Amino acid sequence: MKFRLFNAAASHSVARSAAFPVALAVALSAALLSCSRADIDLPAPEKPALGEDVIRGELLIRFDPGVADILDKSGLTKSGPASVSDRCTITSVDEVLSLVDGYTIERVFPYDSHNEQKTRNDGLHLWYHVSFSEDAPMEEVISRLSLLGEVSAVNCNRRLRKAYSGKSIPFRPLPLTKAGGGIFNDELLPFQWNLVNRGDLGPSKFVAGADVNAEKAWELCTGDPSVIVAVLDEGVDFTHPDLQGAMWVNEDEIWRSSEDNDGNGYPGDVHGYNFVADSPLISVQDVNDTGHGSHVAGVIGAVNGNGLGISSIAGGDGISPGVRIMSCQIFSGNKGGSVLDEVRAIKYAADNGATVLQCSWGYTSGTANGFDWVPMYSTDESWMKDCDLERKALDYFIHNAGSADGVVEGGIAVFAGGNESAPSAGYPGAYKDFIAVAATAADWTPAVYTNYGTGTTVSAPGGDQDYYYEYAGELERGALGCILSTLPFSVSPEGYGYMEGTSMACPHVSGVVALGLSYSAKLRRHVKASDVIRLLCETCTPVEQFWNTDEPKLYYKYVADLGLNHLSSMNLESYRGKMGYGQVDAYAFLQAIGAAGERMTFPNVLVAPGESRTFDAALYFDSPERVNVKLADGSVAVADVSSGKISFTGLAEGQTRASATDGTSSFDFVITVRTGSSSQGWL
Known part of the structure; x- marks a missing residue:
């Protein structure tokens, strides 16, 4: 889209x-x-x-x-x-x-x-x-x-105003004549060329392997619930049968509560927060909602292996759960949120455990055609000058998300690169610390609408309806060339449908990053966000090697004044070397990140008297259910191990040495109980 x-x-x-x-x-x-x-x-x-x-x-x-x-x-x-x-x-x-x-x-x-x-x-x-x-x-x-x-x-x-048509193509029940699309039993996976492209959805415009290489990556990892992706978009339909089991749950909050039970500044935020309405109630029912947030979330983490609907990049395997989706709603119907909503959502994501920021939005490229668009920022300096609070909120995310004691230190912000066919990505994604994503079709070629060139970091499948316009069958023309994912039933009667755009390429990258962090969690390795971005880029597949530049890429372009589709062309040679580092490769990325970083060790514990801190034992131990914690001196704190969690409660100020083991791995650490530690001294 x-x-x-x-x-x-x-x-x-x-x-x-x-x-x-x-x-x-x-x-x-x-x-x-x-x-x-x-x-x-x-x-x-x-x-x-x-x-x-x-x-x-x-x-x-x-x-x-x-x-x-x-x-x-x-x-x-x-x-x-x-x-x-x-x-x-x-x-x-x-x-x-x-x-x-x-x-x-x-x-x-x-x-x-x-x-x-x-x-x-x-x-x-x-x-x-x-x-x-x-x-x-x-x-x-x-x-x-x-x-x-x-x-x-x-x-x-x-105000933030959405500048897209809002049109999705609902999926219609089709005879499932395709061969199995991968290792999962999800019925629509054979139509998800973006994940597993066997080249069998049409003639030469569908090329086997022109995908994110998810099938090979799934042999290593399918996701981990300790990895949280914040979706800044329209609301995510947390009741959708393919998304319900993928949602982040704030266990310290109470559903529909008007009280801020966990003290994070936002009452009732169980699955995220609606920043547009300043409410914990995530909405998808507005007559003008497009389902965009749910579509994005499905690409990243729809539940795999549940025998229905689609598969996703990091949605688990039907037995072990996948990554969690946090809905940070900054758009609702025709109501664009504001910069106030946006920056609050960004900081909320960092403070509540998200390590990947999924942002399928941005400003028009500064090199966009002025006849069709209003060009905006072309340099880091111009963006930073005008968007000071936005930049500071994003800096907060990339510096403060994650943990020095967890899977990743720092956060990764992923943005759509833009849809103006401009030779530079739009901001904020074009900023050096973030990822800006260009879009490709199902044959490795650039999507006809994608931005490219300066500021572009990587590419990913985004769909290309104009390019596949002649393919129809029982679907709307060009639909098979777009991205199939989840939609609210209020938008699509079947709960699924097609969209296109760099805003669809963007969640592929967020999903691949989340899958890589899940693999690090599986291997119990700690990495830095900057290394994650570096390895993502280094493992990309250069797309130019698959192009036939002897002939232009032909596609059908809709002309608004005439209401017709006219055959048009794009010169692939002008895109050479300008699609970032290439198309993301989930399998190659997981191989690289699996060898990166260092083995996680159980951290020292700081807690206030009368308060508790809880750790996920699975991050540090192969057998979390068998962990035993021993305190050298139990007078200052007590420990409790249950349901794979290790909790420490402060009793009185002081320090004590402690150890934890599951019979295979053992760690020694120090517990410090100090007044004011939970509030950081700002009372």
Whole structure:
């Protein structure tokens, strides 16, 4: 599915537009800026022009670190969606905001005692969301706040608008005449050329082996529930029979609870959170929902081997479970979320255990055709300048997801590269620390819509309906050349259907990464996120070797003005060397990652008196059900082993040595009980 965001500020006449925050001014010296503008002899600053995508009456401001203590002492640090404040407590800011009546202020990222230290280390505790009447003089408020030394950045909150047709092709029951598609009994696997391509779905445009090499990879690993993939998209249908068993479950939360039972800042978040509605209820029933989030999730982790529907890259084997899907909903129906929703979702994913960020969205490429698109960012510098809060949230994810004691240290962010046929990937994916994915067809050729070139990291199957237009049969034309996956039944009566786009190529890469991390978990090896990305790239298959560049690639292009499909062509030679490192190869990647990193050892334990910490024994031991823990001195803590979990409860401050063994592997470690350890000292 072609899934992009646009910048309305660049062209007010473009209705399908959105942009993220733009830094609006720079601070003056601190000696002057604690005063209001009326107290200083300076010309009035130019009022910023606001685009159509700007949400009137909302601002995202970053306070200067010098006022952090004031915010803490005032209690504003504890504000959030559930506890907004009607006063800033910083006099100069309150004076400016007196221009609007009845404003509220809350911290952008809700207070989470378990992760407060990391939040502060990255400066995210200084970002606040201010709301006031949409009829208020917003430009004047921005201008005056920008002159205050206590405020280091003022951003508009902007809507995220989906820029894709929203069209999927429902799957219709077909006579299953194909041979078995792989090792699983899922009935639709023979139609998933993207996973197992035997070249038998049509003539030469389906080439055997033009897939992600999942079948060979499944011989090594099929997924592991300790690996969590956060899907930032429309909601994921957690009731779907092929997805229900794949969902992440927050065991410390209560379904439909209005209380924040686990203290992470979000009440009732059992399978994730709906950031658009600020609700734990993930939605897929809006009449304008496309099922995109469910489709993406199915590619990554739909349950394998259950005898129905599709297979997925990392969905287990029918006996052992696969990776978990965390639904971070940032789109709902025609309601685009906002940058506030997006950055909260990114940080939520990192703080709640996700190590892979699946993002089938992004900005229009800066090299897109200006007649058809609104080009946006072309360099890291331009993106970072305008999208400061977005970049900082993503930096937080890649630096703080995972654990030094777990399978992976750091997070991996995967983005769709874009669908403008442009010679560079769109941001944020094009940024050097992330993965931007280009799309291929079922014969290794670039999809006719895909972005490529600068900023592109890797390629993966994304489908190509125009290229396969002449293939119809009992399906809509070109459907077999697209990606088959799960859909809500409200979108497709059969619960399955086809989509295309770099937004479909993207989850293939997220799934392959998740499968690689699952293999590391199986081997009980620890890797770094940067090494994961490096090995993913090094094991790609160069796609150019399969192209016939003597002839152009022919496809049928829909012409809106004429309502017809016209035969068109693309020059494959212009894509040579520009599809990133090549198409991801799950089997080669697993082989490489299996030899990487180091054997995991059981970590030292830090816990507060009266509180507990729990570890998954399967990450460290071959026989987790046989683990025995022994404390040298049980006076400061007690240990409990049950159901494959090892829990330590602090009794009194102090330290003790401990050991754990399953009869094969043994580890010595230290337990430290210290007041304030769970809240990182930020009480």
